[in-house]
Amino acid sequence: xxxxxxxxxxxDTAAAVLQDGVVRSTVVASQDDVHRRFGGVVPELAxxxxxxxxxPIIEAALDQAGLTLDDIDxxxxxxxxxxxxxxxxxLSAAKGIAFARRLPFAGVNHxxxxxxxxxxxxxxxxxxxxxxVSGGHTSLYLAEGFxxxxxxxxxxxxxxxxxxxxVAKTLGLSYPGGRIIDNLARRGDPRAVAFxxxxxxxxxxxxxxxFSFSGLKTSVWQHVRDNPxxxxxxxxxxAASFQEAVVDMLLDTAFAAATxxxxxxxxxxxxxxxxxxxxARAQEECAARSMQLHIPSMRYCTxxxxxxxxxxxxxxxxxxxxxxxxxxxxDLEL
Ligand code: KG4
Ligand code: ZN
Numbered sequence: 001x002x003x004x005x006x007x008x009x010x011x012d013t014a015a016a017v018l019q020d021g022v023v024r025s026t027v028v029a030s031q032d033d034v035h036r037r038f039g040g041v042v043p044e045l046a047x048x049x050x051x052x053x054x055x056p057i058i059e060a061a062l063d064q065a066g067l068t069l070d071d072i073d074x075x076x077x078x079x080x081x082x083x084x085x086x087x088x089x090x091l092s093a094a095k096g097i098a099f100a101r102r103l104p105f106a107g108v109n110h111x112x113x114x115x116x117x118x119x120x121x122x123x124x125x126x127x128x129x130x131x132x133v134s135g136g137h138t139s140l141y142l143a144e145g146f147x148x149x150x151x152x153x154x155x156x157x158x159x160x161x162x163x164x165x166x167v168a169k170t171l172g173l174s175y176p177g178g179r180i181i182d183n184l185a186r187r188g189d190p191r192a193v194a195f196x197x198x199x200x201x202x203x204x205x206x207x208x209x210x211f212s213f214s215g216l217k218t219s220v221w222q223h224v225r226d227n228p229x230x231x232x233x234x235x236x237x238x239a240a241s242f243q244e245a246v247v248d249m250l251l252d253t254a255f256a257a258a259t260x261x262x263x264x265x266x267x268x269x270x271x272x273x274x275x276x277x278x279x280a281r282a283q284e285e286c287a288a289r290s291m292q293l294h295i296p297s298m299r300y301c302t303x304x305x306x307x308x309x310x311x312x313x314x315x316x317x318x319x320x321x322x323x324x325x326x327x328x329x330x331d332l333e334l
Pocket of ligand 1: 275
């Protein structure tokens with residue numbers, strides 16, 4: 001089965017072709033240049049950019065796979081969560097193609113795409129605890145099978161990627177800030193500034209492990225206000241110290257949740273899983289705990305359409321599809 005996947009939930013326009021679980025092509029048009037001077041995603045500009053890119057990106061994905069629409073058996077698109085105006089562009093394109101070609105159509109939850117993304121690179125057996133860290137989300141799930149996900153925790157305020165982006169802004173760095181902080185932190189001392197780590201008491205009889213990043217973000221802001229950043233070394237030290245605090249909080253909480261559900265396999269996915277320090281520390285600490293670790297390759301960490309086609313594939317291959325009445329949903333839950 002050849003599935004055309006389409007993703008447009010935030011500021012990346014993406015299309016991919018998946019054939020029997022294997023990626024034949026994956027194309028992403030980033031809008032970073034559009035939003036950079038505003039220091040964050042401007043929803044109206046995002047929708048307009050998606051409108052300009054969607055058809056060329058779908059054509060590029062088909063071209064790269066050496067296929068035409070005649071070869072496609074089903075179409076899948078993200079229908080939430082995300083920016084409604086952005087979601088509508090990819091979703092409408094997918095419905096249009098499916099309707100015109102009389103193909104099955106599936107709407108996909110973006111978070112399910114991230115959660116399954118390591119499977120694009122390698123076998124990732126269920127069950128696993130998934131730490132989903134992106135610009136819009138920071139959550140923990142227990143994934144027990146396709147479509148069987150239990151929430152084990154989530155952020156009560158900022159997402160981890162959002163904290164990276166806001167701290168980058170505080171340091172006068174560009175947008176999106178995650179990768180820039182990651183690079184800057186390589187030259188810094190992670191013990192230079194003792195930023196606080198929020199550790200929330202598990203809720204719901206010890207089975208819900210929440211995160212909080214707003215205190216850390218404010219603490220960086222206060223530190224910079226009281227100690228104006230003088231030179232590259234000071235900025236690198238702050239970046240490294242902030243990043244270390246985020247990694248500590250993410251991993252401590254993920255391991256606490258994995259212990260609570262007695263699960264020995266950890267998946268880390270979403271844009272922040274591209275972070276080099278998080279990847280290195282997760283590898284070391286999983287090895288020390290004899291836990292299996294799966295992190296997608298770089299191109300599947302950030303938003304892409306291959307993960308959307310993959311998330312749809314298990315339903316489409318069973319003959320299930322969605323009606324065209326399915327709509328964009330900004331706060332769709334998993
Ligand atoms: O998953 P994603 O592409 O989009 C959302 O669904 O949000 O994640 C984007 C987020 C941004 O906040 C970006 O700064 C962050 O992922 N990010 C990183 C790195 N690369 C991207 N954060 C830390 N280190 C990185 N290397
Ligand atoms: Zn995402």
